[in-house]
Amino acid sequence: LILPVLVAVFGILSVYGRQGWLASLCQSLGLEWTFSPYGLQGILLAHVFFNLPMASRLLLQALENIPGEQRQLAAQLGMRGWHFFRFVEWPWLRRQIPPVAALIFMLCFASFATVLSLGGGPQATTIELAIYQALSYDYDPARAAMLALLQMVCCLGLVLLSQRLSKAIAPGTTLLQGWRDPDDRLHSRICDTVLIVLALLLLLPPLLAVIVDGVNRQLPEVLAQPVLWQALWTSLRIALAAGVLCVVL
Numbered sequence: 001l002i003l004p005v006l007v008a009v010f011g012i013l014s015v016y017g018r019q020g021w022l023a024s025l026c027q028s029l030g031l032e033w034t035f036s037p038y039g040l041q042g043i044l045l046a047h048v049f050f051n052l053p054m055a056s057r058l059l060l061q062a063l064e065n066i067p068g069e070q071r072q073l074a075a076q077l078g079m080r081g082w083h084f085f086r087f088v089e090w091p092w093l094r095r096q097i098p099p100v101a102a103l104i105f106m107l108c109f110a111s112f113a114t115v116l117s118l119g120g121g122p123q124a125t126t127i128e129l130a131i132y133q134a135l136s137y138d139y140d141p142a143r144a145a146m147l148a149l150l151q152m153v154c155c156l157g158l159v160l161l162s163q164r165l166s167k168a169i170a171p172g173t174t175l176l177q178g179w180r181d182p183d184d185r186l187h188s189r190i191c192d193t194v195l196i197v198l199a200l201l202l203l204l205p206p207l208l209a210v211i212v213d214g215v216n217r218q219l220p221e222v223l224a225q226p227v228l229w230q231a232l233w234t235s236l237r238i239a240l241a242a243g244v245l246c247v248v249l
Helices: 005-016 021-028 040-064 068-076 081-109 113-118 127-136 141-165 186-214 219-223 226-248
Strands: none
Touching (some): 005 021, 040 081, 040 186, 081 141
């Protein structure tokens, strides 16, 4: 959420574009790179890039809220693997999955900059782009208002549905800190490591591409431009004022 959308899109294009890192790697190996980051596949890739860390963090937080006493009792009863997930972890996850899914849905449903940057034609047009087109090109505020109302109704209905499906659980207090799963064996660690590495292979290359492409010979010249520092100061003032007002109110 803190990463600017256009910066992330630039990183994705630097890695997955036709002149990107993977295309150059395939060309050096004599292979043909056919994936295009423009269109629905690129938009989906960008949304997964943005929301995968947030979903992982929220679901991991739900698992961390499981009291240590429940884990200890499950260990004493000999619950392992599937049974431990079904009777201990799943009751906590199933209450967190609907609101997390609703949040990600609304973020993707109202996405504008990502779709505008990676949209490959009419097939990738969303309601947000239709609102933009109605205001900027067609000069039709009535149509834009109708589309905005439709978007609000969809998001509101999803929020109400997710609240109905999920019930909050008070985590309470626990006296057991640093609980270690007795079923934490080697193959479990290997599976977790493989999943983490796959996620990092999706998330890190675009960030590295932004850093590599951003640190170049023109960097001192860019840093010396007064307009850069003026824009930075304006952003800081807006963020500071908004943060203070939100906390006070």
